[in-house]
Amino acid sequence: MSMRLSDYFLPTLKENPAEAQIVSHRLMLRAGMVRQSAAGIYSWLPLGLRVLEKIGAIVRQEQNRAGAIEVLMPTLQPAELWRESGRYDDYGKEMLRITDRHDRDLLYGPTNEELITQIFRDNVRSYKELPRNLYHVQWKFRDEIRPRFGVMRGREFLMKDAYSFDIDEASARQAYQKMFVAYLRTFKRMGLQAIPVAADTGPIGGDLSHEFIILAETGESEVFCHEDVLNQPVPEADYSRDLTPVIDAYTQYYARSDEFHDGAIFEEQVPEAKRVTARGIEVGHIFYFGEKYSAPMKALVTGPDGKDVPVHMGSYGIGVSRLVGGIIEACHDDDGIVWPWGVAPFHVGLINLKPGDAATDALCDKLYNGLSQNGLDVLYDDRDERAGAKFSNMDLIGLPWQAVVGPRGAAAGEVEIKNRATGEKITLSLEDSLQKLSQAPIQK
RNA sequence: CGGGGCUUGGCGCAGUCUGGUAGCGCACCUGGUUUGGGACCAGGGGGUCGCAGGUUCGAAUCCUGCAGCCCCGACCA
Missing domain, CATH: 3.30.930.10 (Bira Bifunctional Protein; Domain 2)
Structure with a gap:
């Protein structure tokens, strides 16, 4: 399913949290x-x-x-069952044990x-x-x-x-x-x-x-x-x-x-x-x-x-x-995630470089609707942010394709398509970009 | 569980040694200028400094205890 970023919940961070090492x-x-x-x-x-x-x-x-x-x-299991197999005692502290109000022994299943x-x-x-x-x-x-x-x-x-x-x-x-x-x-x-x-x-x-x-x-x-x-x-x-x-x-x-x-x-x-x-x-x-x-x-x-x-x-x-x-x-x-096609949260990240500009908005809408109708999941960055912030953010979340529409391209009816994995960029007409993105997924 | 480190606004950090009532960058809010690779100026909001005791006129800072988190090790889908 496609989403507009302005309606979505995507709290990204510019800096690395201290707790995360890998x-x-x-x-x-x-x-x-x-x-x-x-x-x-x-x-x-x-x-x-x-x-x-x-x-x-x-x-x-x-x-x-x-x-x-x-x-x-279920996640919770009766201890009784594990006593039958002998694993209730064998499993050790790795098993989270819980007691209910009737004093029955339960466990949160490790398997x-x-x-x-x-x-x-x-x-x-x-x-x-x-x-x-x-x-x-x-x-x-x-x-x-x-x-x-x-x-x-x-x-x-x-x-x-x-x-x-x-x-x-x-x-x-x-x-x-x-x-x-x-x-x-x-x-x-x-x-x-x-x-x-x-x-x-x-x-x-x-x-x-x-x-x-x-x-x-x-x-x-x-x-x-x-x-x-x-x-x-x-x-x-x-x-x-x-x-x-x-x-x-x-x-x-x-x-x-x-x-x-x-x-x-x-x-x-x-x-x-x-x-x-x-x-x-x-x-x-x-x-x-x-x-x-x-x-x-x-x-x-x-x-x-x-x-x-x-x-x-x-x-x-x-x-x-x-x-x-x-x-x-x-x-x-170095820029972020590069999702393989099969597990990508969205297939295409659509970037509107100038929300509010009639031609840009119109072209983005056509692309958004067209791609969605072709069965692709699109994340449409329609926020009023600077171009650089949008690019960086899109690279970070790693969607396989990026489609960039700015006022310049919109005037010419053109869309810039970027392959996140290879970095390759090409400029296409609306129709060609719809076709290109809707066909063969990227094989890395 | 053993060893090490850390805990200060949403995030990243300084301040702790040498007690004097909290600061920086980012983010956020308002206004303006900007606008194709994380802008700039001005103004603003937000923190019982992990928790609990103690010492002191006064504690983020010193002492004691506890908790949480991260890293190394043993262990593991």
Whole structure:
């Protein structure tokens, strides 16, 4: 949806707030996307919320395509459930515990395995209802010892978590593969280069655990991988085929984060010319954990042989709010944010250099209405501000395209179009600019 | 939780050492001049100096306690 800046709420800052150290945090504050409420807890202002929702929409679309079904579980959960899995005591101080008026123990969910397992066991009896994958996008809370890096390491965070249910490990492996593919597609659509790296599988063992790390110069973790991992094509959303070759194309190569990096193996498996060391941010994690929750919590289904067996489960997380910061870490320059098309809060920033000038206003209105009718979201800076302030502000908030109309151009019926990513500017007629902006989005 | 730093108007800061009743830049309001890369002039509003005690004739400043926030570490989507 398009907006006039004079009607919008976009409190931008000219100076860097002292509390923000890393670039994404600084830019999110300066661009009026978030405001901190307490350590690691943020309010989302309109611009930030738009990005959060764009990311959520992509995540949902790709989850749905992969056959996952959306639900919504509460933020507060009864402690009882966590006692069943044994995690109420194990989780430690990271879990925020709450007592209600009846003295019942509650907790603000740091994750939802227990809850989803309960929902499943209460409602599914037969293997015939499998496989199933349920997900939701919900706020979580983990009382981190030290929240930092703005929304990338907040205590409260928005996360998509999916849970798969299968009759056996072989079937669970397929569920895993679908999510693997969905993740590759999801991050690609956000304009990110994501690397699936082998991760710790914990007590279950096996090869079914991967973290997805997006590349960003300022990322907190280091990644070591074979260069060819970076050049794999993004798979089609065809989930009816055997996905093993698709997955193998990625997993055949060495790719690990600093946590599990082994220099010797790296050198042995990757030729020197193909060794890549980069920095990145973990934005997703998928893993198979078998009967870890289903067995103690008695989530059983009757198999074809008439016997009850615990379901095999996997869980698949994406840090939605973390991605907002992560994307900015990956996509910015000295002037501000450079949004990838897929997650940009608006597609076009329209700058009226002289509000009140009849010809300028008229041309801006035509552009605003035309672009909006063509399905683009336009943020129209119709404020009575100086040109420089408008340019700087527009660069800061990083919309992919800028359309600039001044009295000079208006007289000639011309619009200046600027590509935020490349800085390239061209002057076009109204019609041409409408056409240019309404077609192919920028591919960075 | 260990170590370090910080807290003064919406934001960024000075003033604290050497107590004397709060200042600068930006932002905001009014008027004027400006107007294609964060303008200029004039006037104006806004702060119980994080909180609570204490010392003192007098505390932003000294003392004690507490809280919040930031950074490094262990921990983590």
